[in-house]
Amino acid sequence: MSQPYQDLLQLEPKPVWQFFSEICSFPHPSKHEEALAQHIIAFANAKGLSVVRDKVGNVIIKKPATVGMEDRQTVALQAHIDMVPQKNDDTDHDFTKDPIRAYVDGEWVTATGTTLGADNGIGMAACLAVLAADDIPHGPLEVLLTIDEEAGMTGAFGLEAGYLDATILLNTDSEQEGEIYMGCAGGIDAAFKLPIQRQSATATQLQPVKLALKGLRGGHSGVDIHTGRGNANKLLARFLTHSEIAAKLQLVSISGGTLRNAIPREAYATVLVSSQDRDALQAAITDYLTTLNHELGAVEKNIQFSQTDVTCDEPAMTCDSQRTVLALMNSCINGVIRMSDDIPGVVETSLNMGVVTTANDHVQMLCLVRSLIDSGRSDVVGMLNSLAHLAGAEVVFSGAYPGWKPDPESKVLHIFRDMYEQTYGEKPHIMVIHAGLECGLFKEPYPNMDMISFGPTIKFPHSPEEKVNIASVGLFWQQLCGILAHIPRR
Structure with missing residues (x-):
């Protein structure tokens, strides 16, 4: 030994x-x-x-x-x-x-x-x-x-x-x-595939920057889903959707998480930003950290959010594709959906947005739905189908288990x-x-x-x-x- x-x-x-x-x-x-x-x-x-x-x-x-x-x-x-x-x-x-x-x-x-x-x-x-x-x-x-x-x-x-x-x-x-x-609980996997378009050429006057949201606790997407832990994929999408600087950023890629049944602890995005907007981006990052610490600080003690210069030759997404990607991620339900009426303190239905990856022509999002009752699982499947329809994405459900x-x-x-x-x-x-x-x-x-x-x-x-x-x-x-x-x- x-x-x-x-x-x-x-x-x-x-x-x-x-x-x-x-x-x-x-x-x-x-x-x-x-x-x-x-x-x-x-x-x-x-x-x-x-x-x-x-x-x-x-x-x-x-x-x-x-x-x-x-x-x-x-x-x-x-x-x-x-x-x-x-x-x-x-x-x-x-x-x-x-x-x-x-x-x-x-x-x-x-x-x-x-x-x-x-x-x-x-x-x-x-x-x-x-x-x-x-x-x-x-x-x-x-x-x-x-x-x-x-x-x-x-x-x-x-x-x-x-x-x-x-x-x-x-x-x-x-x-x-x-x-x-x-x-x-039983469960089912949901895999979104959202086609994206890219701009014809990289904007040479813009600097590629990697945004990194890290330090979250993560955990088991069943056992820990009710504990209020942050989902790095959701939190990064929220920043890129709602911060004032987000409209000036050009998204190249976004990724986070490694397993559909683990709450993601880290998420990353490569964006293009002009030199004159770097200070505004840093200020927005600082403000967002303050917000996250205020909201999640009782559970998440080590949230980190940073920007780093990187080298990137890949063109950014078009404005329409960027808006759709972020809208899909931002609007997708996540966390506890319903608590059980029959068993006090037990989650009945939940969803975990576990993995996000970006390829040249699409963004993929892997989620895991869990429910104690089949009708609860079916309800979430229906919501995700509707969301995919609105976004123009394909969603495939697989691996259902009772x-x-x-x-x-x-x-x-x-x-x-x-x-x-x-x-x-x-x-x-x-x-x-x-x-x-x-x-x-x-x-x-x-x-x-x-x-x-x-x-x-x-x-x-x-x-x-x-x-x-x-x-x-x-x-x-x-x-x-x-x-x-x-x-x-x-």
Whole structure:
């Protein structure tokens, strides 16, 4: 084990942190999980366990029951192999090649300048630790490790009937200890493509300048969408639409965000500006920073907005194209659209404008719609269709996945709740999460499977601030072992 993980290996429970350290040492962003998957397969083979890959690449490992537990119902422990690759602008890190530099920071484990991958690496580590253990009572056990959860739920979509025998599934992808999840939001991706025209030649008398709006916290577009964090794409479009100087700027390109399911922390625009307007542009930037700090300062502590001279030979957009691009970005809904009436404090429907890019002849905008109810999702799809029509853009919807309908009568939910109360003297919170879990998709091939989701406390997933609470990992491990011991007979 390499030196950076030595402090993690001193943490309890040691088996979980051992596996998590190994996971961090293998690059595993979405669509680049194969090296880690092969490492896990080699581990399972060395333990003499049954291991298979399904058609899409999910890893399924089976372990016999411990002595005396053979008559229990079969349980599937489930996690996803991939992680979200997000880093700070000043961090030199290649997620396809470099290990995650995880370290202990007081009561937390975090990473240097990048996402940690505790989402869902800690859950996966716990699943592997159960497979490795010889002293944890359990019935027949299956571990399902899915691929590409963060970038499209490819593994969950591709899971077929016949691979699992389990009647109970324990999903480990939740992020607040003391909460049990029995339902989640569904979602759909929206990709706008807006054609643009460019001027016949670059205005040589104008200076190319790069505007950079940075320092926002970002985060998970489901878990954090209600926290009031700024969306860098929206904030930059707002400045370019409404500031007095904006009418004098010629837009060459605009971009921001890297994932449709992460709140964008940075956005950039290359503009052409005359030398006599540079002071006015700087004054507008300063004024806008003041406005943003006044509006968002309680949540966003480090907003930065700057201009820098750059070299650019690409012509600016025409005035009409510039107006349409900015109008589309500025008018697109973003954030919480509706709170749930049935579940207090839970977001029902939301949208995240996650990624904006500019090509030579078009601007693309990637959004993720989430909703607990299909009609809410359909309503937003309708609004985005209307917006695309008004802007003269094409919008394509893809990757729709269902929500996980809550089942208050779930037997495993009641078993977990009772076990939790007996252990800690209080009831856990039974919740529905606005983020997308894979459980809804598992119901397609396994409609009668009883499911819950739980996990340790993870803060700021999908952002470089991601961290996992050390004590909560111990509680999560205790609960996982406890529920396995209480699984009912067949």
